[in-house]
Amino acid sequence: MRRRLAGIALLVALGGGFLLFTGFFVHPRGGREVEVPLTVQKFAFSPPRISVEAGDRVTFRIRSLDITHGFSVEGRGIDATVLPGREVRVTVPAEHPGKIRYRCSVICGPLHPFMVGEIVVRPNRWPLWGGGLALVVGLLASAAVGRPGPRRDLLGWRPLRWLLTRRPFQFALIAPNLLAFTLIVLAGLVGTATGAMNFSTIFVWLAWWGLLVLFLIPLAGRAWCAMCPIPAPGEWLARRAIVERSERPFGLGWAWPKRLQNLWPAFGGLLLLVLFGLIVTTRPLVTALLLLGLALVALATHLLFERRVFCRYLCPVGGLLGVYSMAASLELRQRDLDVCRECRGKACFRGGEGYPCPTFQFPGGGMTRNTYCLLCTECLKACPYDNLALSLRPFGADLLVARGRRADEAWIALLLLGTALAHSVIKLGPWGWIKSWANLEGGPEFLLYAALFLGTVLVALPALHLLTAWLSRTVAGARRVKLGKLFVDYAYALIPLSLAAWMAFTLAVVLPNLSYIPRVLSDPLGWGWDLFGTRETTWKWVPLGVLPWAQLALLLVGLWGSIRVGRSIVEDALGDAGAVRRGLAPLVIFLVAIAWGFLALYLG
Amino acid sequence: MKRLERTALALVLAILTGVPAAVFSYQALRDRQPREIFVVARTVERGGWSPARIVVRRGQKVRLRILAEDVTHGFQLLHFGVSAGAIKTGTTKIVEFTPDRAGEFPFYCSVRCSPLHMALMGTLVVEP
Known part of the structure; x- marks a missing residue:
């Protein structure tokens, strides 16, 4: 009893000290x-960052050191143009x-x-409150008991089943995207080199990425792949058909090398993509060449190898989607396992009325996770027993599936978390030096940046993760559990939080820059067109005031999800209740520390 | 080949060829605007004025549509008292004037746009 009292007293003292230390009681x-x-320069x-007290009025005397810039305050009507050689007061x-x-505000x-x-x-209490809330969420989530949630088969709705089993369905999805893709490549190759005014950069890295991360991945997993x-x-070339089911494949149809039957090729591609992220996302030409290059590699692999090995093993975005699709609230699975067991033909895997699964999945039994399901709907068309279900399910259900956890997936999860952090610092942070380092403006600086980036993403974060696994094993007293296995298993617990962090990051990139979409629609190549009269749109209605709240909510929800998944993973790995409590x-x-880090970065 | 397959193939080909065709023919159509010359301003590092040499006739009204393509630029043709002021990135301004003498006249960018801003110069040729 006395020990407990002493503990509480210590907690109160620590908490009070913390509040005092962080200036909680200071009156503005x-x-x-x-x-x-304030000087501005590219x-x-x-x-980059000043601190004032609430109630102050800040007057900036703004001078440009190079060319014309603008100064606009997010979410307010304040906007000024800063011409070189003239001081502006705002x-x-x-x-x-x-x-x-x-x-x-001037490109x-x-x-x-x-x-x-x-x-x-x-007194900016966002990080403080955020950190406190993260702790509370952490405690609540780690105490809560999970139970498998219900599934709801969407295919019970006849019109949807009818639609998804039509052969032209997938083509109808691809065609509009092919139109956009063509315009993106063309605009990137011949349009303006200014990213903010080119259809390619804006549509890929603002519109597509925004829709992908904020809606498509959490709600529908790899639906983009379809x-x-x-x-x-x-x-189409390899199948010799665009819509119909053809039986005369074209190309060599080799099997993909066994050594590469993993996500490491995708990991490598993804690593390059995020390392050069700032270049890729701001240069139309690079964007176009990247997309074109991916399409050419995909073409070559389709002619040489069987099925969609490009999407299964090579595509960097596929790696990202695969890992995050496990957190999605949609899944395609068999309806009744017994029907699959009795089935002789296995049309979903070998092909039948529909094409065989392009990523070698076996929807009839065995496929327990979304990771490699492209939702292309071929198995729906192939199965003679109508034994497939497209179900709504609780978020993150696949992360609890112990079977099939792999090191390559775990490393992609770690890479994505590290990248979310790094890109938040580079793109959303006010620090100009790291932006110019990452922008390949000088060789040595870029090498420094690369070392910093790779050191964070490939060394520091995985090392912390390993330390977590080691500590967990040590305090749980479970020496028999392999550390490598814990390292891999625990990485799956990071996925909800890292997806949430990407969503928070993406929201902060997309919302303030939303006006670029009507602008480039009206003038896709930056050639002075004005097709829809929206070339100079500045949307004022975008509710930027909700941004910090949304970021806070996303990160807390992600943290909650991560801890729930973590608890289940720890239970699987460590077994007995006492060890689980300590190991968790x-x-x-x-x-909680990661979530708080993001909160402090975004709101602090 | 079935009809559906043919339609899909036609659609794919239409997209792949139609998008570039539409883009380039629309641009060609815009270039044919009567008595309007489309001038693109880029920094010297990016290639400067395009066209850098504009040929007009004396006594005929000239209408220039100037696009600042990469950063904010200006347009200044002092010999005919023309100044467009700042043209913000991605926007165009139109200047109109009637050259009353023949000769070659330099035009400049009037808003600092790069370290080589002072070198961002083009020539207006007025033929007699």
């Missing part, structure tokens, strides 16, 4: 007129505690959409 002084000289504001009232972000080069600065209005135009020409603690601390 406010009401001052603060004047700040692609940063200097100073006053920003800092009424409420929190963070005010401002950005360049000034490739990195313009990421040219931001911050005013921190004290409508992706990149492998389509190769597949390091993982929960790790996850």
